[in-house]
Amino acid sequence: MQLITSLTRKKISPEQLFMLSVLVVNGGNYIYNLVLGRLLGPAQFADAAILITFLLVLSFLAMTFQLVTAKYAVLLENSQLPSFLKNILNSSLVVGIIAGLAVILFSGQLQGLFHTTSKNMFVIFGVAVPFYFLMSVNRGFLQGKNDFKGLAITYQSEMLVRLGLTILLLFILKIDPIFIVAIGILVSLILGLFPFKMSSVLQLAAGKIDNHLSKQIKRFFLVTLFYELTQIIINNSDILLVKHYFEDTEAGLYASLALIGRVVYFMAWMFVMLLLPKVISLQKEGKQTQSLLFKYVGYISLLCILIIAGTALFPELVVEILFGNAYTDIAPLLWKYAIATSLFAIANIFSYYFLSLGKYKPVIISGVMGLAQVALIILYHKNLDQVVLVQILAMTILMIMQIIYFIASKKS
CATH class of the missing domain: 1.10.357 (Tetracycline Repressor; domain 2)
Incomplete structure (x- = not known):
C-alpha cells in the first residue's frame, strides 16, 4: 500500500x-x-x-x-x-x-x-x-x-x-x-x-x-453466472478430479504444476478487469471496440509465448526455483500445461469481450467445452500426462470456436 x-x-x-x-x-x-x-x-x-x-x-x-x-x-x-x-x-x-x-x-x-x-x-x-x-x-x-x-x-x-x-x-x-x-x-x-x-x-x-431494466440486470446476471461457472469448471475441475483419482503425493505434484502453469491466466485477468468497463463505456458512446480487443489479445499472446518458451527450455530449473527438488517429477509436463492455460486465457479475452457487448453465444461455447473437459478427464486419467493432454485438446477446440464466432459476428 x-x-x-x-x-x-x-x-x-x-x-x-x-x-x-x-x-x-x-x-x-x-x-x-x-x-x-x-x-x-x-x-x-x-x-x-x-x-x-x-x-x-x-x-x-x-x-x-x-x-x-x-x-x-x-x-x-x-x-x-x-x-x-x-x-x-x-x-x-x-x-x-x-x-x-x-x-x-x-x-x-x-x-x-x-x-x-x-x-x-x-x-x-x-x-x-x-x-x-x-x-x-x-x-x-x-x-x-x-x-x-x-x-x-x-x-x-x-x-x-x-x-x-x-x-x-x-x-x-x-x-x-x-x-x-x-x-x-x-x-x-x-x-x-x-x-x-x-x-x-x-x-x-x-x-x-423499471421492470425493463430489472429484467436486463437479471438476464446479464444469469448469463454471467453461467459463464463464470464454465470458467471455474475449465480452470479448477482438473485439480479436484486429480485429488479424487490420484494419491496425495501425485495430487500435490499436480497442484504445483497447475499453480506454475496458470501464471498466464492470472496475468490475463488484469487485462479482463480493464477490458470490461472500457468496452461498455465505448459501446455506450457508440464507438468501435474491436481495436481494444486486438490490443489485449496481442498482449496476452505475447505473454503466453514467453511463458511457454521458458517452461519448455528450463522446466526443471523453474520447478526447483519455485517449489524445490521434491516436485521435479512434474517438470516434463510444465510446457504442456502452459499451452493448455494459454489457449484458455486467449479464448477468455474473446468471451469477456462479447459478454461486455451483450452477446452470449460464446458463453454457451465455453460451457460446452468446460463440460467436455470434465468428461475427458473422467474418461482418460491413466496418468497425469494424459490429464494434461486432454485439456490441451479441449482448449484448442474452444479457441478455434471462439475465433470462428468472432469472424462470423464481424461479417454479420
Whole structure:
C-alpha cells in the first residue's frame, strides 16, 4: 500500500497503477503458494490446494456479483444506482450465507470425497464465504467507477494479510497447518472489504428501477453466472478430479504444476478487469471496440509465448526455483500445461469481450467445452500426462470456436 501511495505521487495513470498492483498481488499469491508447497510438502500441500481451489470454485458466484456491479455502476444514473447497490448487496449476503452454511453442513462429506485430514478446514472456510461475496460487490463498484487505486488497495490488503498471517502462524502455532491456512483465508477476506467506497452512494435517495431494466440486470446476471461457472469448471475441475483419482503425493505434484502453469491466466485477468468497463463505456458512446480487443489479445499472446518458451527450455530449473527438488517429477509436463492455460486465457479475452457487448453465444461455447473437459478427464486419467493432454485438446477446440464466432459476428 505504501508502494501505491508513492507511485500515485509520481503521476502514474490509474490503469498503470492497477496493472502494476495486479502484478504485485499475483506475485504475492504465488509466494503464498510456493511457501505452502515448500513448508508442507506434496501430501499436505494437496490439502491446502483444495482450500485454495474451493475459494476459486466459489468465485464463479462472487465474480458474477462483481461483474454485474461493475457493469451497472457504469450504466446507471445516480437516482437508480443506490437502489441497485442495496439490492445486490443484500442478494450477495444471502447467497454468501447459504453457500457458507452448505460448506459447513457438508464438511464431513467433503473430507471423505477429497481425502483430507480434517473437516474443520471446511468449517472455517464456510465462515469466510459471506465476506467473500460482500467484498466482490465492493470491488465491482470500484471497478465500474474506475477507482483503480481503491481496487488495487483491496486486492493488495487481501493478499498481504493472507500471506503474512499464514506464514507467521505456521511458525508460531503448533497445530494442524491446514487449520492455519483456513484461518488466513478467513481473516484476509474480512480485511479485503476495505476500502469500502459505496457508503456515500448508499446514503442517496433510491430511485425506482423499471421492470425493463430489472429484467436486463437479471438476464446479464444469469448469463454471467453461467459463464463464470464454465470458467471455474475449465480452470479448477482438473485439480479436484486429480485429488479424487490420484494419491496425495501425485495430487500435490499436480497442484504445483497447475499453480506454475496458470501464471498466464492470472496475468490475463488484469487485462479482463480493464477490458470490461472500457468496452461498455465505448459501446455506450457508440464507438468501435474491436481495436481494444486486438490490443489485449496481442498482449496476452505475447505473454503466453514467453511463458511457454521458458517452461519448455528450463522446466526443471523453474520447478526447483519455485517449489524445490521434491516436485521435479512434474517438470516434463510444465510446457504442456502452459499451452493448455494459454489457449484458455486467449479464448477468455474473446468471451469477456462479447459478454461486455451483450452477446452470449460464446458463453454457451465455453460451457460446452468446460463440460467436455470434465468428461475427458473422467474418461482418460491413466496418468497425469494424459490429464494434461486432454485439456490441451479441449482448449484448442474452444479457441478455434471462439475465433470462428468472432469472424462470423464481424461479417454479420
